[in-house]
Amino acid sequence: MSQSADLELPPSDEATMDRETGSIFFVGTATVILRYAGFTILTDPNFLHAGDHAHLGYGITAERRTDPAMDIEGIPPEVDFVLLSHYHGDHFDHLVEEELDKTLPIVTTHHAADNLEEKGFQEAYPLDTWDTIAISKGEVELDITSMPGRHGPPIVEKALPPVMGSMLEFALESETVLKSLLCSVAEPSHSG
Ligand SMILES: [Zn+2]
Numbered sequence: 001m002s003q004s005a006d007l008e009l010p011p012s013d014e015a016t017m018d019r020e021t022g023s024i025f026f027v028g029t030a031t032v033i034l035r036y037a038g039f040t041i042l043t044d045p046n047f048l049h050a051g052d053h054a055h056l057g058y059g060i061t062a063e064r065r066t067d068p069a070m071d072i073e074g075i076p077p078e079v080d081f082v083l084l085s086h087y088h089g090d091h092f093d094h095l096v097e098e099e100l101d102k103t104l105p106i107v108t109t110h111h112a113a114d115n116l117e118e119k120g121f122q123e124a125y126p127l128d129t130w131d132t133i134a135i136s137k138g139e140v141e142l143d144i145t146s147m148p149g150r151h152g153p154p155i156v157e158k159a160l161p162p163v164m165g166s167m168l169e170f171a172l173e174s175e176t177v178l179k180s181l182l183c184s185v186a187e188p189s190h191s192g
Pocket of ligand 1: 086151
């Protein structure tokens with residue numbers, strides 16, 4: 001297991017930390033807010049509304065059919081980092097590009113990290129497939145491993161940005177594994 005980077009987050013309030021249960025708040029499409037073991041994680045942020053168009057490159061757009069469960073202003077301030085499967089307008093939209101805190105860490109592909117850095121994001125952590133980043137917060141360590149992902153059928157794959165799934169493994173420093181989670185993305189709009 002190779003390790004491309006390490007990220008140390010300020011410890012959370014132990015008194016309010018719940019290691020027994022976590023929560024997943026579904027915002028819409030591939031956007032969720034995942035809370036567990038003191039971590040708050042935002043995935044593939046898309047806060048467009050029904051009828052808005054996401055830009056997918058090559059002049060292609062996809063119309064969003066549903067509203068998000070909350071607006072971008074509702075992103076909780078305790079979000080520790082963003083986990084981004086790939087750089088596409090329906091997973092990281094233009095509102096997010098303008099309004100998201102540029103210092104928020106983003107764990108993602110090399111392709112996405114390069115694009116995000118061009119847009120002024122300062123804390124991108126790129127992963128190659130099977131790379132693991134260790135993120136610590138207090139006495140909990142979260143290992144995120146980039147898993148192979150396929151974006152669409154082989155004929156369109158070459159025209160689309162690389163995509164990753166993620167394995168999240170939460171453990172105490174004592175190496176007691178708390179939970180493992182697999183995050184993958186579904187793309188009804190353009191996965192063919
Ligand atoms: Zn995509």
